[in-house]
Amino acid sequence: MCSHLNNNSLAGQIPPELSQIFTLLHLLLDNNNLSGYLPPEFSNLPDLRILQLDNNDFSGSVIPASYRNFSRLVKLSLRNCGLQGAVPDLSRIPSLTYLDLSRNHLAGPIPENKLSENMTTIDLSDNQLKGSIPGSFSDLPSLQTLSLKNNFLTGPVPTNIWQNMSFSTGARLKLDLRNNSFSSIQGHLNPPVNVTLRLEGNPVCKNANLLNVNLFCGSEPGEDKMLTNFNDSIANCPIQACPTDNFYEYVPASPLPCFCAAPLRIGYRLKSPSFSYFPPYIQPLEVYLTSSLKLSRYQLSIDTYSWEKGPRLRMYLKLFPSINVNHSSTFNVSEVQRIKHLYTSWTFPGSALFGPYELLNFTLLGPYADMKFENENQGISKGILVAVAVGGVACAVAMSVIITILITRRYTGNRHAMSRKCLSTKVSMRLGGVKYFTFKEMALATDNFNSSNQVGQGGYGKVYKGTLPDKTVVAIKRAEEGSLQGQKEFFTEIKLLSRLHHRNLVSLVGYCDEEGEQMLVYEFLPNGTLRDWLSAKSKRSLNFGMRLRIALGSAKGILYLHTEAHPPVFHRDIKASNILLDSKLNAKVADFGLSRLAPALEDEGAVPDHVSTVVRGTPGYLDPEYFLTHKLTDRSDVYSLGVVFLEMLTGMRPISHGRNIVREVNMAHQSGMMMSIIDGRMGCYPSECIERFAGLALSCCHNKPEKRPSMLDVVKQLEYILTMIPETESVSSDSVSSYPNSGKLLSPASSSASYVSTLNVSGSDLISGVIPSIKPR
Known part of the structure; x- marks a missing residue:
């Protein structure tokens, strides 16, 4: 049994009762609004092969220790789920092939225990992991992808990760170690052509004495995303003998040389494959499909394939008729109907390696275009009668x-x-x-x-x-x-x-x-808009930690639009009144009425170039470059969000009495008067945190788009600032006085960071200079 409930709007806790469905093979709940905790009871499912819960909100939850007891799990994907705690030891899962725990808040070292030898994909990127790369990673012969980018890992880069691998089967290893703290190389830095190594953002890239290091510290060249014509055994066949304009073509792997036939064309997609690089698995997939369809191997040709977000693998297949006594060049009606039924009735046998599939299209062209299927004709007649009846009722x-x-x-x-x-x-x-x-x-x-x-x-x-x-x-x-x-x-x-x-x-x-x-x-979001909470008329207040979490949630929502939405989206109207708060004060970005689809993504998920559009948006939040050039980019959204951050810092509106918040805060920052314009209702906060947040907000509002951080950088910086403040500072507004009578600088003994009240700094306490026109609240 398979449960495919992904890409919906399901909310709330995952029912632990699902663990009582002992026949469950695939559980796909990704891309929903689920929250709560991960049910530890799932490990009791005896036949579960795929558990995929990406892009949900299990904030504060940890990966249950019981998950190491899965007996037949092949794929575990928990990407972007708000998970905390340590990376679990999954070495006891004998069949585990695909592990994705990226874009969470996992911390601590990576477990040293050896994972399954079947492992093809390990993605632990965008977490807060520390320590070194485990030596056990050098003993994974089937590994295709190891992504550890955007963590705090240290130590040397072990080259024996690829030295113990055999690439004789056309395998490939993609090793992404960007933006960590690797300082040296352990061994000789001379990987084979089958290995892609990325080291940008590590101290090792600054080592001019290290041979070849510059080869791995630049941007990665674009990769082919489409492969065509796997078979070239028909290169010597005469063109005239098989006219392609009549929808006929040579069968690429035919045992009879230059056998010309009309294929059935099928669009097919693997929804959750347990690998990230396809070529080594082309032959096993061909065996799986032809045996399921009761066809010979030569009757199947994988025409093209491409990876999509998910990741999902889309491909276009051609099925050719068999070479029989009559050498018929087409399928007969019963064969076409049989094959179509197998695809549309989901009767393929389950596969842990290839996962669930979906039929995209079953195209009947050329000699098949006018085929009539007896049962379908009857169905059409019944359908017409039903339609008439339903239409009458509807009227x-x-x-x-x-x-x-x-x-x-x-x-x-x-x-x-x-x-x-x-x-x-x-x-x-x-x-x-x-x-x-x-x-x-x-x-x-x-x-x-x-x-x-x-x-x-x-x-x-x-x-x-x-x-x-x-x-x-x-x-x-x-x-x-x-x-x-x-x-x-x-x-x-x-x-x-x-x-x-x-x-x-x-x-x-x-x-x-x-x-x-x-x-x-x-x-419906019961706590209204962020603008409502920041208003001077509001009777409610947000402490600094809460504001920081709201900033992070907003940035994550926009990062999803830029890099995870399909197709990507530029919001174009980010402002405090378009950021809503739920019952737990979690931020949710709203109002996509002005959104524009972004251009197609480049490699590594970067949003390219721009969209030319008529300028629309809200004054005060508009990117000046966008206003002048009409070129909308992802950095236009970064600017608007930076203005929101400045609102959160000062409580002021973007434009007030002819004054622009970006210009005024810049003046205060440059003159050393920053503390005098901070919103007085934030209570106490670590001074270093407020400085970092202010610096981030101003960098987002830089006049030149190329000087602004990407939305991913914004998310990472906000996550880092959050680690600098105690958990109690960001949980509830109830413990923070809306208007404290006085503030004091906490001594270092009280905390590892300096705290300052928003009401104890006056102009006389600061360096003299230009007084900003924004008055302290």
Whole structure:
């Protein structure tokens, strides 16, 4: 049994009861909004092969020690889950092949115990790991990828990692050690061509006396992402004898030379393979597919393949008819129907190595284009009858709804403008995978859009708090007449929003496109916007640690848009009022109405170049370079987020009485007056932390985009600053006085860092100089 519940909006704790489904083979819950803890009971599942929980929020949770007791697990992927604690010892899992624990908060050393010899992928990047590379990593003969980048690892780089490997089967090793503290090389730095080694950002790269080190300290050249025409045994066949314009071609591996036939073309994707480099596994996959389809090996040709986000492996296959007595060059109807049924009915045998699959397309071209399948014809006839019946019921329901709405509107006196009535004549489209709401459901949820339920208003329209029949509380954004989009544009936006799943992004619940209305339904965030909390009128306050966590959550949400969303997205309107807070004060970035799709990603996930666009956004948050050149880049979002950071530091608005917050904070920083403009409601904080945060905010707001940090760098710096403050400083606002009467500098004996109150610094205590025009709060 397989449970594929990924790429949804599931929230809350993973039910431990899933561990009672003893036949479970694959558990895919990645790209949801799950929280809580990782159920330790999962290790009791006797046949579980794949556990994939990437991109959820198990903040504060650790990887259960019981997970080392998995008996048949092949793939464990917990990337970007907010996990803490140590990397567990997984050496007792005999079949483990793929391990991804990247983008978490794991700390401590990497366990020394030897992992399974079947291991192909180890990704521990973007954590807080210390110590050296375990010697046991040099005894993994099948290793393809070892990524340890963006940690705090030290010691020498052991070259015996690749010296004990055999590359005779076309294998490859990608070793990524960037941005650590490796200072030397252990052995000779002369890896074979099958090894890709990256050392940028390590002290060893500054060692001019080390031979060849410069070869591994630059950017990696682009890699081929597509492989075509694996077989070239048909190179000498006459072209004229097999006309390609009639959808025929030579069978590449045919035992009969130059056998010409018409293939079936199939789009196929492996959703969770247990390897990261495909060539060594091409032959095993061919055996797996042909045996499952009851075909001979020569009948299958893998035409092209490419890796996608996930990681998932997309490929296009060609299936050729067998060479029989009649030398038929096409499949007959029954064969085509049999093969199609095997793919569409998910009857392939399970494979721990290749994981679950999905059929992307089954294209019938050329001699197969007009094939009629007997059962399908009957199904079509029945389908037509069912469609007619459903259509009749739908018309009756629609008429009832229309009459009800007309009566309701007449009774309440609420009438739509003529433009909305014109739009209501359009037939509403439906999008798969996104919940559709009727206008009546929206009206009932908001008490007919009662003003008492209005919780916000922006350029798009009004936002209402609504309660669905199942008691789910939602935020309903109702477009005003001047903000209505064309139906195509509206559905393009919904498709974009429905693909975005991250714990630091506001989740789309559904939409309404009826009665000339356009509404988007989001999860409801009870604590409002960050701007509300920073306002001088707010009765609630955030201490420094809480502000830092909100900054980190916001940065992680935007980093996901830039590097993990498919396709990548530039937000274009990041501001404090578009950062919402849930019941635990976790930050969620909202309002993608101005978002633009980014260009295709380059190697290593870097967002290339820019998008040319008409300038839109909010004054005070706009990147000056974007305003002048109309070139929107990922660094434009970095600038806007930097302005938000300055708001969090000072409590001020981006533009106030003609003063710009970036210019004013820069003046205060340069004149040594920084402490005089810090928000007085943050309580006490480590002085070094406030300096680092201020420096980061100003670097984000640099006039030149190339001088700004990337969003990944922003996340890493915020995570580092958070490690410098005690945990108690960032848990709850209840323990922090909104307006302390006095502050004092804590002695070094009190803490490892100096703390300072936001109210004990005056202009006279600081170096004299230019007095900034922003007044201290």
